Amino acid sequence: MKNLAYYLNLDYEIVIKKVSAIEAIESAQNAFAAFVEVSLAQGDSIHEPHGIEKSLRINISMPENLVKKIDSYIQPLHLSRSAFLQKAALREIGY
Numbered sequence: 001m002k003n004l005a006y007y008l009n010l011d012y013e014i015v016i017k018k019v020s021a022i023e024a025i026e027s028a029q030n031a032f033a034a035f036v037e038v039s040l041a042q043g044d045s046i047h048e049p050h051g052i053e054k055s056l057r058i059n060i061s062m063p064e065n066l067v068k069k070i071d072s073y074i075q076p077l078h079l080s081r082s083a084f085l086q087k088a089a090l091r092e093i094g095y
Contacts, residue, residue, distance in 0.1 A: 007036045
């Protein structure tokens with residue numbers, strides 16, 4: 001049965017920027033739980049995450065100047081370094 005517990009155990013992607021990570025995660029979890037409860041009560045459909053692969057944390061080294069150029073480029077785009085590097089890698093390998 002697709003109840004609150006079901007949806008709370010799916011791997012939805014959450015992006016957190018410039019706030020306390022712990023507080024942001026707790027707030028996001030609470031907001032999502034409230035959304036799911038209301039949606040279930042109203043009989044609304046709830047979209048499940050599609051094709052999101054589990055992330056793997058890696059540690060890479062780059063010249064400092066390159067990191068600064070990346071940061072300057074992505075800042076107005078509101079992308080994280082990880083999102084930018086993922087897009088660049090996918091574009092490069094033709095995926």
